[in-house]
Amino acid sequence: MLKIIFSHEVRQLLKSPATLFMLGLLAAAMVFGIYNGTRAVERQNKSAVVAVADEAAAKQRVLDQLVAYERFTAERGIPRVFAPVNHAPPRPGQSPQGTNAGAVGGELVKEVAILPPTGLAAFAVGQMDLQRNYTLVDMKNKFNMSDNFEIENPLNLMTGTFDISFVVIFLLPVFIIALTYDMLSGEKESGTLALAMTQPVSLRTFMAGKLLSRIALLMLVIVIIGLYAMLFSGSALGVLDDPDAWVRFGLFLLATFIYSLFWFGLGVFVNSLNKSSETNVTILSGAWLLIVVVLPALISLTATTAYPAPSRMELKVAMRDASIAAEKAEDDTTKAYYTDHVEMLPEKETETYLTVFLARQDALEKAVEPVFAQFRGQLERQEAIVGWFQLLSPAVAMQNALNEISGNSTDRYNAYMDKVFAFQKEWKQFFTPRYLQREIMDSSMYDDFPKFEYGKEAPYVVLGRILLSAFAVLLISIGMNAYAFLRLRRFGVRENS
Amino acid sequence: MIRDIARKEFICLIRDGRFKWAIVIMLLLLMTSFLTGYQRYQSLHSIQEASQARDNEQWLSQDKKNPHTAAHFGNYAYKPQGTLAFFDNGIGNYAGSVVWLEAHKTNFAQNRPAQDNGAVSRFGDLTPAMTLQVLLPLLIVLMGFSAFAGERESGTLRQVMSLGVSSRTLLLGKLLGTSAAVGLVALPAILIGVGVLTFGLPGDNAQVGQRGLLLLLFYLLYALAFLFLTLGVSAVARTAKGALIALIGFWAMATFILPKAAADISKMVTPTPTYSEFYHLARQTSLEGMKGAKGLLALPQGRHIETARRQLLKQYKVASVRDLPIYWVAYSMQIIEDRDYAIYQKFLGQLRETFFRQQAVQDRFGLLSPLIPLRSLSMATSGTGLVDQERFNQTVQDFRIGMIRQMNNELIENTTMKDPLYIAGEEVFGKVKPYRYNPPTLSESFEGQRMNLVLLAAWCALMAAFAFAAVRRLRAQ
Numbered sequence: 001m002l003k004i005i006f007s008h009e010v011r012q013l014l015k016s017p018a019t020l021f022m023l024g025l026l027a028a029a030m031v032f033g034i035y036n037g038t039r040a041v042e043r044q045n046k047s048a049v050v051a052v053a054d055e056a057a058a059k060q061r062v063l064d065q066l067v068a069y070e071r072f073t074a075e076r077g078i079p080r081v082f083a084p085v086n087h088a089p090p091r092p093g094q095s096p097q098g099t100n101a102g103a104v105g106g107e108l109v110k111e112v113a114i115l116p117p118t119g120l121a122a123f124a125v126g127q128m129d130l131q132r133n134y135t136l137v138d139m140k141n142k143f144n145m146s147d148n149f150e151i152e153n154p155l156n157l158m159t160g161t162f163d164i165s166f167v168v169i170f171l172l173p174v175f176i177i178a179l180t181y182d183m184l185s186g187e188k189e190s191g192t193l194a195l196a197m198t199q200p201v202s203l204r205t206f207m208a209g210k211l212l213s214r215i216a217l218l219m220l221v222i223v224i225i226g227l228y229a230m231l232f233s234g235s236a237l238g239v240l241d242d243p244d245a246w247v248r249f250g251l252f253l254l255a256t257f258i259y260s261l262f263w264f265g266l267g268v269f270v271n272s273l274n275k276s277s278e279t280n281v282t283i284l285s286g287a288w289l290l291i292v293v294v295l296p297a298l299i300s301l302t303a304t305t306a307y308p309a310p311s312r313m314e315l316k317v318a319m320r321d322a323s324i325a326a327e328k329a330e331d332d333t334t335k336a337y338y339t340d341h342v343e344m345l346p347e348k349e350t351e352t353y354l355t356v357f358l359a360r361q362d363a364l365e366k367a368v369e370p371v372f373a374q375f376r377g378q379l380e381r382q383e384a385i386v387g388w389f390q391l392l393s394p395a396v397a398m399q400n401a402l403n404e405i406s407g408n409s410t411d412r413y414n415a416y417m418d419k420v421f422a423f424q425k426e427w428k429q430f431f432t433p434r435y436l437q438r439e440i441m442d443s444s445m446y447d448d449f450p451k452f453e454y455g456k457e458a459p460y461v462v463l464g465r466i467l468l469s470a471f472a473v474l475l476i477s478i479g480m481n482a483y484a485f486l487r488l489r490r491f492g493v494r495e496n497s
Numbered sequence: 498m499i500r501d502i503a504r505k506e507f508i509c510l511i512r513d514g515r516f517k518w519a520i521v522i523m524l525l526l527l528m529t530s531f532l533t534g535y536q537r538y539q540s541l542h543s544i545q546e547a548s549q550a551r552d553n554e555q556w557l558s559q560d561k562k563n564p565h566t567a568a569h570f571g572n573y574a575y576k577p578q579g580t581l582a583f584f585d586n587g588i589g590n591y592a593g594s595v596v597w598l599e600a601h602k603t604n605f606a607q608n609r610p611a612q613d614n615g616a617v618s619r620f621g622d623l624t625p626a627m628t629l630q631v632l633l634p635l636l637i638v639l640m641g642f643s644a645f646a647g648e649r650e651s652g653t654l655r656q657v658m659s660l661g662v663s664s665r666t667l668l669l670g671k672l673l674g675t676s677a678a679v680g681l682v683a684l685p686a687i688l689i690g691v692g693v694l695t696f697g698l699p700g701d702n703a704q705v706g707q708r709g710l711l712l713l714l715f716y717l718l719y720a721l722a723f724l725f726l727t728l729g730v731s732a733v734a735r736t737a738k739g740a741l742i743a744l745i746g747f748w749a750m751a752t753f754i755l756p757k758a759a760a761d762i763s764k765m766v767t768p769t770p771t772y773s774e775f776y777h778l779a780r781q782t783s784l785e786g787m788k789g790a791k792g793l794l795a796l797p798q799g800r801h802i803e804t805a806r807r808q809l810l811k812q813y814k815v816a817s818v819r820d821l822p823i824y825w826v827a828y829s830m831q832i833i834e835d836r837d838y839a840i841y842q843k844f845l846g847q848l849r850e851t852f853f854r855q856q857a858v859q860d861r862f863g864l865l866s867p868l869i870p871l872r873s874l875s876m877a878t879s880g881t882g883l884v885d886q887e888r889f890n891q892t893v894q895d896f897r898i899g900m901i902r903q904m905n906n907e908l909i910e911n912t913t914m915k916d917p918l919y920i921a922g923e924e925v926f927g928k929v930k931p932y933r934y935n936p937p938t939l940s941e942s943f944e945g946q947r948m949n950l951v952l953l954a955a956w957c958a959l960m961a962a963f964a965f966a967a968v969r970r971l972r973a974q
Contacts, residue, residue, distance in 0.1 A: 047774065127612070127616055130609065149593075149609075151771060151772045151775055153851070154591040154883070155855065158590070158591045159760035159859075161757070161760075162757040166757060171753075171754070174749055281738070286522075294526060301622075303617070304618075305533075313544055313548040313595055320555050323570070324559055327559075390617075395620075396617055400617075
């Protein structure tokens with residue numbers, strides 16, 4: 001019987017121009033979404049490529065001078081010497097900055113530490129439009145690296161990107177509401193419900209058939225267009241042969257299915273209330289507004305009110321206080337010179353310039369560390385609050401899940417920044433001892449500079465982050481559907497409640 | 498007669514359980530949004546004030562040092578919010594509010610709250626403006642969709658029409674009744690807003706009264722447009738259900754889908770350069786010279802300085818910079834500063850133009866959604882839009898070049914190549930007056946908003962015309 005109702009419903013839905021229009025609109029929105037998401041990832045990649053090229057060119061310039069110097073000394077059989085820090089270009093035969101590990105690792109050469117986008121990055125732009133996915137690492141204090149500002153029109157940031165994640169979180173529920181709001185009330189209002197009930201079929205089987213047919217149709221569109229989106233963005237970004245991308249795509253389909261189930265359950269529940277179609281629409285659109293717009297705003301508000309992050313402004317004030325304190329401890333005579341322009345320092349001062357500079361960077365870092373730790377701590381506590389409150393709004397849970405699956409989540413970004421900070425230690429450990437021992441660097445060492453490797457997060461790490469939200473939404477969805485179907489037992493086919 | 502119809506409509510709405518809930522929820526949300534808007538404004542305002550004051554202090558109390566090193570230490574400039582930011586925070590969460598002004602480097606405004614608040618903040622803030630822009634129209638739709646269609650279904654429309662009520666009277670009555678019910682929600686909001694403004698918020702209060710009145714007018718036009726649309730659709734639709742579905746569809750399209758689609762389309766039309774592209778181009782131009790520029794700017798940096806050096810030697814009739822009565826090193830640094838200022842002005846200007854062009858593209862979608870002109874007007878009136886941000890971005894760069902010139906001139910005039918040592922203290926640093934942001938006047942705020950004004954008024958007028966036309970052809974069945 002279920003099969004008959006199912007196929008009957010499918011045929012009926014496919015003959016309704018309104019349904020076809022909606023499904024078409026959903027498909028169009030997804031196509032538009034993947035196009036925008038792919039453009040966002042391409043933009044991000046392009047930005048990193050320019051930075052890598054710039055830094056490679058800078059390294060090459062240092063290396064070229066060094067190689068020329070090595071040839072010069074070898075031809076004449078004279079020993080190579082260590083070059084003190086000097087910002088002016090070397091004269092012929094003069095030892096270049098490339099021999100000085102402090103100058104090289106401290107200001108001339110930078111490692112571009114890249115957070116590579118995942119194979120599914122185009123599906124949910126997340127915070128990608130606000131932050132660069134690369135960090136320039138040198139020996140300066142680490143707070144300068146933590147503010148990875150990317151240029152974008154604040155107006156566009158405010159509006160957000162029309163990506164697949166927007167379509168799924170915001171629009172998909174609207175389509176589900178439109179498909180479900182009059183599943184029973186419509187039949188009742190046109191008088192066909194009583195007629196159908198004269199057949200040997202229970203109301204619940206009848207409803208199950210209607211529900212399953214709608215779920216099947218919608219999921220069919222999502223799988224087909226989702227696959228198209230995957231192929232489109234995958235081929236544009238060259239990740240189609242990456243198994244990780246396909247695992248993530250599978251997770252995306254699963255998360256979308258669970259989220260849809262919630263909204264379908266809500267639709268069945270509202271129908272089980274046995275009210276008019278208009279009332280159903282009113283309730284459902286109110287619920288949509290509450291879950292997708294109001295609750296997320298309230299959750300965000302709660303998190304930022306409960307754990308207000310010290311503003312970056314305060315961080316900056318603290319940094320300047322520390323820098324004033326550090327320079328007060330320094331020798332007065334150097335301050336008459338340009339401490340930032342060594343080319344103007346007398347010869348004997350340049351020997352100590354970098355030592356003083358590095359010492360100041362260290363002092364600064366130590367002084368600001370507590371403020372910075374508090375700053376990051378508050379942000380983590382905010383995230384934790386959002387983590388719990390997302391159980392209230394499946395939309396927040398879904399946003400969290402999609403950002404994780406696409407690799408554009410705050411968690412992944414923070415994990416990346418931790419790796420960058422750790423890498424900077426490695427970078428410093430490579431250059432600082434060589435500088436302090438006045439080791440004369442040669443061109444063969446240039447291939448041995450530490451390189452940043454992000455590595456991949458194992459799928460279980462990603463799964464671990466979304467498990468709670470996915471499970472919660474799944475439970476809510478199943479509970480909602482079960483309760484609604486239980487209610488149907490008391491559904492009056494003729495009278496109104 | 499109009500009064501009778503209005504009263505009937507009002508009472509029916511008030512007594513309906515659905516609307517009781519809607520009104521209560523809406524009221525609660527409005528209250529919450531006003532309270533949190535007020536709280537956010539207060540806390541941000543005090544942090545900004547304190548940070549700017551502390552920074553001015555730090556600038557003066559920094560250790561005695563070479564003035565050029567002081568320029569490296571630099572200043573932070575903070576953008577104060579306008580008073581009406583408590584109502585409409587606009588791009589506040591997404592635009593930087595503090596810039597580091599230092600020697601040799603042109604920096605962007607940073608400290609965007611959205612970057613630090615986690616992804617959930619991207620759902621949008623619950624500000625009074627957002628509540629009125631997004632939730633109010635839905636409330637209007639829910640209250641008005643059955644005004645005609647519902648009565649037609651229950652058969653009462655035939656009775657009313659048989660009394661010989663003119664279509665105009667009927668529409669105006671329904672309009673008044675529904676507005677009164679919606680007003681139950683909107684009125685407290687207006688009172689709170691006026692209260693907050695009268696009893697004062699700290700901060701800049703210039704023309705705040707006029708701005709408040711303008712906001713009232715804009716939101717009224719917006720609400721009326723939705724009200725007329727709702728009544729018109731209700732009159733045309735065959736069933737109440739059909740009217741509701743169509744109206745909610747329009748609402749979702751106008752408030753959620755179109756603004757987002759417009760932003761993405763504007764990015765396609767005029768792409769935003771990335772951070773690395775921007776600096777790559779600016780640095781390259783600084784080194785190699787600006788193509789198409791006149792005079793020294795077109796030359797590579799080295800030749801620019803060389804030319805200036807020769808001019809200077811000629812002017813003072815000396816053979817070497819060592820014999821100059823002024824300090825050549827600081828002089829040459831200032832040449833680069835002035836050169837870079839001109840170059841960055843060009844690229845920052847292009848970026849600004851990109852942003853405004855994107856806004857213009859988005860504003861054009863106001864033809865399809867009344868939210869878009871309202872949103873732009875609301876931000877412009879509240880002083881939280883692009884115009885205000887770009888004014889800040891521009892004035893801080895002007896302040897920066899002034900500060901650096903002041904510091905370098907100290908060196909140029911007081912030292913020479915033979916005797917370059919110089920230590921400056923508070924009396925020299927104090928010559929740099931603290932940065933102050935001057936918000937735009939009302940007429941400056943509305944530059945470029947003409948189309949939005951026309952569009953919003955047109956939406957209201959067209960919807961009114963539609964409603965009258967729809968009611969004139971009203972059928973009882």
